[in-house]
Amino acid sequence: MxxxxxxxxxxxxxxxxLPEGRVCSYGRLAELASLGNARQTCRWLRELPKDSRLPWYxxxxxxxxxxxxxxxxxxxxxLEAEGIVFTDKGRLPKHYYx
Numbered sequence: 783m784x785x786x787x788x789x790x791x792x793x794x795x796x797x798x799x800l801p802e803g804r805v806c807s808y809g810r811l812a813e814l815a816s817l818g819n820a821r822q823t824c825r826w827l828r829e830l831p832k833d834s835r836l837p838w839y840x841x842x843x844x845x846x847x848x849x850x851x852x853x854x855x856x857x858x859x860x861l862e863a864e865g866i867v868f869t870d871k872g873r874l875p876k877h878y879y880x
Contacts, residue, residue, distance in 0.1 A: 807841070
């Protein structure tokens with residue numbers, strides 16, 4: 783990865799490369815983008831424009847849960863449309879994580 787790119791550019795690059803049918807935890811995305819911590823990932827995900835084409839919905843908690851926010855139902859629908867199957871308890875099995 784280009785060392786000259788800004789942290790936000792690295793975040794967007796890594797987020798954009800998350801493969802269909804897979805998910806990534808907030809912390810893992812921060813690690814891959816060299817951000818330092820998951821809080822920055824959360825901050826920037828919240829700040830993405832509503833019309834962003836980046837796959838924001840592929841970022842989930844390390845515990846296999848979707849965040850409790852207004853777009854959680856939409857996030858689940860988008861993940862299911864990519865073939866992701868949730869457990870009976872509404873969690874994501876570990877084999878979907880990168």
